[in-house]
Amino acid sequence: MPEAWTGFSYIVTNLARFIRPGEVTFSGVNSTPPMLACLLAKRAYDFGFTWINVAGGVQPTPSRIPISSSDPVLSEGSAAIFANEDFYDLCTRGGMDLCFLGAAQVDGLGRTNVSVIGDWHRPKVRLPGGGGGAVMLPTARRAVTWRTEHSKRALVGKLDFVTAAGGMHGVVTPVAVFVKRDGRLALQSWHPEASLEEVRERTGFAFDADGAVPTAAPTARESAALRALDPQGRFESDAKVALR
Amino acid sequence: MTVTSPKIVSLAEMAARVTDGASLALGGSFLHRGPFAFVRELIRQGRRNLEIVKQSPGYDLDILCRAGCVGKARAGIVAMEGNFGLAPWYRRAVEKGEIVLEEHACMTLTAGLRAAAFGIPFQPVGGVHGSDLAALNQWASVRDPYGSGRDVWVIPAIRPDIAVIHANEASPEGDTRIYGTFNWDRIMTRAARRVFVVAEKLEPLESFRERPELTLVPGFMVEAVAVVPRGAWPGSCWPLYEVDYPAVERYMDTAGSLAEHMAESPETAEAAHA
Incomplete structure (x- = not known):
């Protein structure tokens, strides 16, 4: 019997599935799922890739998995410190193959808002703000984001503010994986316990679902890697990801 | 090590050199290696209307907002990070219009600092x-x-009045070393008019001369050094100590007071034993 998904394993594992052989892949601040995805890919996949992170790490071998995805332990075992200016400059000159970036709202073009809910000048909720997106999203070769909630307030028809344009290559939620096709987000697969109808109902933008299928179950190696990274389920309980 | 040098000052003397309304670039990132003891000293001294410049502030900007010390923030991404989410007192200050926000991407703020560092507009x-x-x-x-x-x-160009960074080691002349990532500290020290260093400890000038390539900031650029062990608390300072998560949780607990949090700080304990 294949392994079952949890909302949390669905997000982390499907983020990891965007990582490709030989590429430079970056994980940043406030980004626990991508940090775990990079660590998972190192354990579960046979190919090599260059993992760099916001703690200055280049192919690090951290002795523990930190709560904070910018913890300096993520440069442990690294042979270089590749600090903030360096990885941004690498990105803007076209050397970042895959960049994981956070988002509060995503629209059908894969643009993001991490600035504000409501009017920028009269905010209902002041969000963390610009961060990497405005510079990295348009310049990374591919950027991928995630939301721990799949709803019309997260996947919106219209962003309250366009913090970053350029368009996500991929978006992972607890029930769906979107990939950019012809400049718009298209559904690639859905959680096998959800349905195409449910994803449509809970998404604020229209999307193409040609060829979309239920997401393949986690492999034994993917599941084992995630269990090894989170043996007590601490990250899973912190993330509070629910299917619905 | 007992060393005297005109650059070595107490934390209180260092903070006293900051005037109301000054623009401060603060080193580190989120809960990691920020000049947090210095920030708390600004609060104790009642500084007002400060401009805070930092790509990824968190605890530092939040506690300064909580104490009413901030006039303006120029920042890329503001959050407590870890598993703590948004920075609550900062968020409230922006939502109520109590502070002015200049929202950047981390790299646009850095571009402004680079302009200042390069001496161009x-x-x-x-x-x-x-x-x-x-x-x-x-x-x-x-x-x-x-x-x-x-x-x-x-x-x-963004030219802060003072860059304040928390470092692992400084020489009595102000030469400064950071272990692990130096985040944005290098460009901050080049962009600002003045540089203050809060260091975990002093190391002799000879040790810097032996390995000059490890020095992030040369002493001639540094105006003042304060030695404050555990001064990045409740954040981390690699490789000496990790984030004190229970202390951050207590800070975030709205039932607790700012005074209680300040009383927990290592520099308070140090002063009590002095």
Whole structure:
């Protein structure tokens, strides 16, 4: 019997599935799922890739998995410190193959808002703000984001503010994986316990679902890697990801 | 080690050199290696209307907002990070209009600092295309004067009055070493008019001369050094100590008071034993 998904394993594992052989892949601040995805890919996949992170790490071998995805332990075992200016400059000159970036709202073009809910000048909720997106999203070769909630307030028809344009290559939620096709987000697969109808109902933008299928179950190696990274389920309980 | 040098000052003396309304670039990132003891000393001294410049502030900007010390923030991404989410007192201060926010991407703020460091009025930056941040901040773009046809966004210079960084080691002359990532500290120290260093400990000048390539900031650029062990608490200082998560949880607990949190700080304990 294949392994079952949890909302949390669905997000982390499907983020990891965007990582490709030989590429430079970056994980940043406030980004626990991508940090775990990079660590998972190192354990579960046979190919090599260059993992760099916001703690200055280049192919690090951290002795523990930190709560904070910018913890300096993520440069442990690294042979270089590749600090903030360096990885941004690498990105803007076209050397970042895959960049994981956070988002509060995503629209059908894969643009993001991490600035504000409501009017920028009269905010209902002041969000963390610009961060990497405005510079990295348009310049990374591919950027991928995630939301721990799949709803019309997260996947919106219209962003309250366009913090970053350029368009996500991929978006992972607890029930769906979107990939950019012809400049718009298209559904690639859905959680096998959800349905195409449910994803449509809970998404604020229209999307193409040609060829979309239920997401393949986690492999034994993917599941084992995630269990090894989170043996007590601490990250899973912190993330509070629910299917619905 | 007992060393005297005109650059070595107490934390209180260092903070007293900051005037109300000053622009401060603060080193580190989120809960990691920030000059947090220095920030708490600004609060004790009742500083007001400060401008805080930092790509990824968190606890530092939040506690300064909580104490009413901030006039303006120029920042990329503001959060407590770890598993703590948004920075609550900062968020409230912006939502109530109590502080002015200049929202950046981390790299546009850095471009402004680079302009100041290079001694030029503005600095091109990659990306930004399609972002509402450009119109919001009235940034200009320029067409490549060498004919590629590409448009590049340019960010005006950002020159803080003082860069304050937390470092592992300083010499009595102000030479400064950081272990692990130095985040944005290097460009901050080049962009600011003055540089203050809070160090975990002093090391002799000879040890810096033996390995000059490990020095991030040369002493001639540093005006003052304060030695404050555990001064990045409740954050981390690699490789000496990790984030004190229970202390951050207590800080975030709205049932607790700012005074209780301040009383927990290592520099308070140090002063009590002095």
